[in-house]
């Protein structure tokens with residue numbers, strides 16, 4: 001910690017608590033009416049993204065106090081420690097160096113005497129050669145047929161990043177390569193992913209940082225059996241399976257040679273691994289050059305986050321606003337609404353990023369936190385979302401800060417659709433902020449009995465993020481914006497955003513129960529509820 005005091009005891013925190021009471025009595029209508037320049041003043045442009053944060057329950061004083069809070073939390077020093085490769089993942093005693101994955105070739109970063117930039121570019125080069133070969137039809141399947149399908153097998157960070165990026169950048173992907181993703185151990189998921197594929201033309205990319213994740217190994221084994229059933233030769237598998245992992249021994253144990261293994265390192269967290277070899281499926285789809293543009297977009301935001309003063313720093317402000325609502329307004333959730341259908345997996349991606357990182361209840365030194373931490377992140381693309389859950393956002397009883405994300409230029413014609421899409425995005429931010437009053441409704445002739453039903457209170461905060469076009473570079477920038485926003489939040493809450501101990505117990509129990517489900521005798525090792533569920537399943541899984 002930067003001083004002896006816990007965060008909520010610090011002067012900046014206390015000042016924000018007092019300030020929140022004042023702001024809570026304001027309405028965005030009044031804030032805008034009293035400050036005609038607000039919409040342009042509370043906005044900033046960075047790395048190709050325009051971030052409008054004027055429709056938040058804030059004023060200039062809020063921004064000043066939040067930046068003071070960031071200062072007092074040592075955000076600058078913590079960020080520098082991360083960029084330098086210090087062990088900022090304190091509970092696992094290692095660096096969190098996703099930012100090194102996008103350093104340019106000419107850079108150098110020594111971590112324990114080793115230049116990690118050299119390692120990063122060595123792997124990027126290997127990935128590029130592999131991707132170019134496969135895309136050109138030079139690297140073929142065992143029987144000499146061209147690879148026409150890629151199946152990424154992985155879960156969590158080994159799935160969500162490449163899956164999201166592939167979907168987002170599909171427009172830039174080639175049509176003659178069918179890229180699919182399987183994560184869930186539900187047999188229906190793999191069956192669905194394999195449906196219609198020809199084993200002679202299919203490449204499996206087995207992605208697992210640890211190479212111990214049960215779901216991924218189960219899917220990988222079944223995929224291997226599927227391929228072998230058709231190819232009838234163990235040697236053939238070398239042309240149809242590659243691994244991406246920080247555990248090359250694990251991949252070798254599975255039968256994937258070092259030559260077909262693309263490594264990454266324990267200093268890359270799973271949910272931060274899109275820029276590593278975990279992005280291989282995305283690179284195969286869009287090509288190495290475009291993949292490097294994605295990295296360049298992230299790098300640009302890294303530099304911005306490192307250098308810009310907090311009050312002009314897009315990720316820092318984004319993160320501080322998240323703290324403002326979670327810790328000072330008690331907001332339970334935050335919505336991410338991309339007005340770009342190809343960002344359909346982006347909310348799920350941010351969900352893991354934010355919730356696995358900051359879903360913590362103890363500080364770095366193990367003390368209980370004294371404020372709320374990460375909000376529950378959720379969302380779906382607009383305009384679909386408007387026709388499902390936006391009702392609650394407009395008239396429900398909860399405060400749900402929203403991010404609306406859009407791009408000025410369409411990827412596909414006709415342009416009129418894009419105009420309509422953007423009109424909806426702007427309209428929703430406006431409606432959330434300003435709502436509709438009873439007076440306005442009466443003036444429009446709405447019958448009195450319907451007035452209470454039709455009032456929209458407004459004052460619902462949102463950030464509008466708009467870029468020029470959904471290019472690889474823009475996506476890279478967006479990813480890094482959220483990564484550093486999450487880091488900012490963690491710094492203020494003084495928690496470790498890079499571990500995820502909370503997921504371990506469930507894995508252990510599942511291992512134990514998996515054995516019990518098929519054991520000859522009925523076990524009674526659990527609580528009465530779990531025992532009853534296990535018993536019921538055992539009875540019904542017996543062959544009829």
Ligand code: F6P
Pocket residue numbers: 155156157158207208209210211212213216270271356500503
């Ligand atoms: O269970 C959580 C988790 O460890 C995530 O943090 C990670 O992204 C995912 O599982 C997959 O892990 P791996 O890449 O090691 O298979």
